[in-house]
Amino acid sequence: MNGSQEILILSLGPVFRNYVHGGSQKILRDVAVYLGKSNNVTILCNRRRDNKDTFMLGENVTVKPILQFKETFPEAYNAPPYKLAFSREIIKNHVTKSDVVYMHDAGILFHDIFDDVPLVISPRDFLYPETLLGVLNFKRDKMIVTTQYMKDCVLALTDSVSNLENKIEVIPNGVNSELFHYKNPSSLRNELGIKDTVTLLYPHRTPTKGLPFALEVTKRLISEGMNVALLIPNYIDSLINEDIKNTYKILKKTITAWNLDSYVFIHDWIPQERMPEYYSLGDVTLCLGTFPESFGNVTLESLMCGTPVVASKVAAQREVIPDSMMPKVDPFNVEEMTNLTKKFIANKPDLRDVRQYILDKYNYVNMLEGYSQVLRSFGTRIKNTQSDNFSHSxxxxxxxxxxxxxxxxxxxxxxxxxxxxxxxxxxxxxxxxxxxxxxxxxxxxxxxxxxxxxxxxxx
Structure with missing residues (x-):
């Protein structure tokens, strides 16, 4: 590949061969595969019991799950010191062989090992300590954020970087219209055992994205005589993390205590390629949490599949879709959440204009090319070509x-x-x-x- 770059991508989150871990990692996968069409791409991500073998994600895209941070995010640095030291050395070794480093999120805090290579970071939230420290200590080449909201947050708190505003690129997440559109959900409905009822979706990986409010809305609708099914995915990290596993145990006890066993369905994690069926299955998608989203992929994906969204006015969700196209609710206002959900159930809105808005503003190809242009702008450099053979006698x-x-x-x-x-x-x-x-x-x-x-x- 003439003129191609050696691009190193770093991620504290996992990259799986067959599953998508969450919205942020979905964007990472899409960007990496696109970059691999004209570059050599190496992704270093966290090693987990369920993901520890090197594999090819796409053409010229090698995924190495070899970093030794804490298995599940957050608290990535809650790991033995030898694992952190090992991760540092692995990253350092790969940096010397790269033309540019793209840090998906901002949580790799070994700043000195990037001194001799162009570094681009992209904070995917503005909440977790690892990300915040990475942003507050930013003194490098480029920062990619997904919304104006995120850019404003960064500029409000970081004033130590010369010409910072011009170093921040706003590249909105794009939605793949070839994947996300209405798809007949009958097969998935049968697999999940969902009858022909009003179906509410909670397609999130953490309770902080509004699970208590989703349960409360469900309970209120049932009390009004509505036959409702609330679908909740079992987060893939619950397979290896006891704290997350216990969260689901507590959730099941709450469901029983609220007499919702016949109405709430906890199901296996849905593969990415079947998410259009999942969204199409729903009557309403619930995004009711107080988690300060940096973007909100679920909202756009659901709307693209024709399912309306009830979302809280929190963080980037306030701006991603205009209120005139998608009314939103105040956080914690369960009555308002319930009323808007009932309104959408009674009269499903025509979302064709919203879909076109998303296609124009959150264009998938524009997103991919945006990342490519930022990374390509740094060109190539002289790199270390030595192998990684065992070096200790x-x-x-x-x-x-x-x-x-x-x-x-x-x-x-x-x-x-x-x-x-x-x-x-x-x-x-x-x-x-x-x-x-x-x-x-x-x-x-x-x-x-x-x-x-x-x-x-x-x-």
Whole structure:
């Protein structure tokens, strides 16, 4: 590819082979695949138990889930120090081989390792500590935001960067009209076991996006004699995160306490390609939370599929669609939420003008080309071309571990493991890598390094 760039994309959130983790990650996937048409793209994202193998997302787009931050967002830095140090070194190594770095969000806080490469960041929220610190410490080349709301927030709080306003590019999220349009939902309705009832959608990954209000609206509609089904997806992170899993346990208890078991359906995470069916299944989509959205993909996707949205006047949701086209409700005003939901159920609005507005203002191709132009503007540079081969001659027990009769104990993982490797240290505090790999499968050595039981050393 003549004139192509080596583009490094960094993400604290996961990038899956077959699933889309959320709205922000959907945009990341789309942008990366587009960039891969004329560049080599490498995505470094977080390693998780359910996502740890390198794969090709698209042509010339390699996804490496090898970073060692906390498995689920937020609190990404709530991880053992050796995992943070490992992540820093991995990123640093890849930076030296890249023409430009695009940080999807702003939460990679190892600022010094980007000194010699153009850096573009794109905060995807204005709430989580990692993102806020990244924005407040911004002193680099470009920042991409999705709305004027986000740009105004950044400018209101950051005044230490010369010419900051001109370094911020507003590139609205685009909606893929080839994917998001009405699609017959009969098959999905049968799979979910939903009868022909008034169907409310809560297609969000977190309760803070209005779940208590969605339940309250549902309860009020039922009390008025309406046959209602509220659909709630089981967030994919609940499979590996106990706190999120407990959130759903509490939710189920609340549903039972409110006598809503026959009306609320918690279902599996919906694959991205079936979301048009999901939106088309609904009579109303509920976006009732107080979460300060930086954009609000759900609103646009639902409207594109012909399903009206009841949304709170919170953050970017205030501006994404004009009030004249989509009336909104005040946060916490359950009566107003219920009344607007009833209005849409009784008389489904004609959304053709809204759809055209979205096609014009949130053009999918314009978004993709916008990111491409920003990154392409930095050109190419002289890069490191050395391989990533294992570079340590010796291995030692990590200082936060100690040798036991039955293995190696780790202060952070609070367990004992790798008895086969422990045997090699019986006669000294270090062993050569070559001698150890003659005794133990090299993958075991690699795993022990990743999990912090041993450390590399050249002395």
């Amino acid at each position: 010796f291995l030692k027990i990590a200082p936060w571990c100690y040798l036991k009769n039955d293995g190696i104990y780790n202060d952070y993982t609070e367990n004992t493991a790798y008895p086969d490797i422990a045997v090699a240290f019986a006669n000294g505090d270090r062993v050569s890598y070559n001698s150890l790999k003659d005794l133990v499968n090299p993958k075991r050595i690699s795993d022990a390094l990743l999990e912090g039981f041993i450390r590399g050393s050249n002395a």
